[in-house]
Amino acid sequence: NCSSAGEITNTAGVACLTSCTDGGEISDSDGNNQCNGNCASYGANLILNAEGNACVPDCKAFGLFLNSIGVGCVPDCQNEFIDVFGEQCIHECNKVEKQLINVAGDSCVNECSNGQFISLLGDRCLALCPDGAHQNATNPAQCECSMSQFISVNGDKCLTECPHYAEDHDLDRHCDG
Secondary structure, three states: OHHHHOOEEOOOOOOEEOOOHHHOEOOOOOOOOEOOOEHHHHOOOOEEOOOOOOEEOOOHHHOOEEOOOOOEEEOOOOOOEEOOOOOEEEOOOOOOOOOEEOOOOOEEEOOOOOOOEEOOOOOEEEOOOOEOOEEOOOOOOEEEOOOOOEEOOOOOEEEOOOOHHHOOOOOOOEOOO
16 A cells, blocks of 8 residues: 555556656546556657646657656756756766766756866866866867876866875876775
């Protein structure tokens, strides 16, 4: 009995959910403590809308994003990133595809905008290179530390030496965490 655990029964009646929307299912409008339908079972690649009360063919058409588990529409990606296509929330930008986090820190981009710089760790776009860093001579869009310096653990500045708790054991000029 899902209700005894403070949960709701899914449409198929085989699982308990903390909420219908978490499972991509239509909310319980008739009060029987069971979700009123599963968008995935309709076979038309439908997705739960942001209100949780209907299935829609596409989140982007409504100015929304597909959530990171791919079952519902959300108005923003809260603590996640918007993919490079502006369609879905994702946990991280694709490093294999060399995607970067944009300057605002909320979405993935294939390259930084003109006048922006790539961070010391090569994972995000910045308006300016961090403290003590400068533009790379051969790749001006990339920030770097001087040859005698180390990149801090989180990549936010250049250091003359790593702190004792984060020594550079692998000798890559990046303080180890």
